[in-house]
């Protein structure tokens with residue numbers, strides 16, 4: 102299975118059913134059971150545990166350097182934090198205020214790199230940061246801050262930052278709270294689609310020869326000589342698979358400390374986002390809203406606006422972080438304070454999601470003060486934990502991990518090419534910042550070429566229809582029909598899928614909708 106499995110010039114179906122050139126959109130011709138058989142037969146160079154952004158990045162890098170690699174996820178790819186973020190590629194102006202200059206510089210440069218290698222998933226986005234008297238965010242300081250922020254990007258930020266007068270801010274945001282307003286600044290980051298970034302990175306890894314299997318969990322691992330014997334379990338059929346690998350990369354995010362070989366210590370904090378209709382706020386650019394030292398964002402997303410986020414310690418079930426009415430009320434409260442005429446209520450919420458930050462532990466201090474730095478630890482030969490970090494820094498985290506893995510394998514270092522080569526050299530309509538139109542052709546594409554196996558795989562991570570559409574349950578029913586045809590579901594299986602999807606919606610694991618939403622059954 103080494104070498105290019107897809108290749109340029111492959112064809113795929115667009116959302117309208119027309120065939121278009123789509124490189125890396127290879128049909129998943131190898132059946133799942135054949136994939137599992139092959140994992141039992143061969144000794145892999147690298148087994149990547151976790152198909153979030155970090156695992157996807159490691160798999161792509163390792164495959165591009167010619168290693169035999171498999172990436173597995175216990176659920177769907179991007180099931181965890183990597184589909185529940187604020188969707189920003191950013192250095193982090195807030196971290197600059199905390200004096201973490203090295204970290205901001207690193208992330209700022211990666212932001213620019215990702216904009217180059219994944220332009221379809223990195224749209225330059227202006228942020229307006231209004232400033233107020235005695236708020237702790239003085240305008241003069243921010244004016245210097247945003248200049249430093251541009252400079253830390255190296256070759257140049259995605260736009261030129263600068264100060265705004267009071268009138269300038271109000272011209273852009275007429276609904277803003279005016280009391281004690283002094284003006285503001287405007288700076289640039291990029292808006293992405295976190296789940297699509299994972300999926301396209303995995304597609305790219307697969308095109309370089311990586312094997313990618315979702316719904317396959319690492320249950321236990323033990324080292325015998327130079328080989329890791331890994332017990333895997335198919336979480337759909339319960340089939341057990343004994344895989345062998347010279348290196349295991351633990352990229353299991355919030356779950357990473359669960360393995361006996363893991364040395365990583367995490368502190369989990371929860372972040373909730375809510376989605377409202379764009380017309381309710383009318384912001385053309387992103388807006389920074391403050392709550393003391395914390396900052397929240399209003400981020401335009403097509404016809405919608407994403408609002409968030411919270412940052413609170415979390416010790417509940419990792420698989421299903423909740424999104425409480427208090428979380429939603431907190432976010433809406435900050436927005437209503439910033440835009441007094443908005444008067445947002447819970448009924449305005451179209452959808453919400455809740456994610457866990459897998460932060461490197463520091464048991465003390467406020468969640469928002471904990472560093473977003475990353476760490477690569479190897480407690481035993483051939484086992485690498487890679488944890489912390491951000492969506493924005495995933496490529497760098499992967500590069501450093503693969504460098505260490507190759508050294509561990511005693512292999513001559515082959516240069517990393519992930520910063521130079523685009524993630525997808527051509528693409529169809531299946532991947533972008535906003536959800537594609539709902540259509541049979543594109544659903545078939547996700548089933549046949551992007552590992553979609555369940556209704557939520559398409560509704561939540563491949564498309565985001567779950568979060569974007571008011572009548573998301575109606576969309577889900579239509580999509581279930583098309584998926585059923587593509588994947589050969591019978592009537593009973595279709596019902597199971599719909600019930601599973603509905604339960605996920607209600608369990609709040611995938612998102613949250615208010616009780617009287619028109620989207621409910």
Ligand SMILES: Cc1cc2nc3c(=O)[nH]c(=O)nc-3n(C[C@H](O)[C@H](O)[C@H](O)COP(=O)(O)OP(=O)(O)OC[C@H]3O[C@@H](n4cnc5c(N)ncnc54)[C@H](O)[C@@H]3O)c2cc1C
Nearest residue numbers: 151153154155175181182183187189319354372491492493
């Ligand atoms: C609210 C919030 C907002 C954020 N906003 C931003 C932002 O705007 N910009 C930014 O750069 N970063 C942001 N981040 C941080 C960023 O999202 C995370 O750092 C990143 O997504 C973590 O990716 P990961 O691959 O480490 O973890 P995950 O995405 O959680 O992936 C880990 C995967 O491992 C799988 N797994 C676990 N156990 C097993 C097992 N036994 N076998 C197989 N698979 C397993 C899980 O199912 C999961 O899919 C945000 C985070 C949060 C919570």
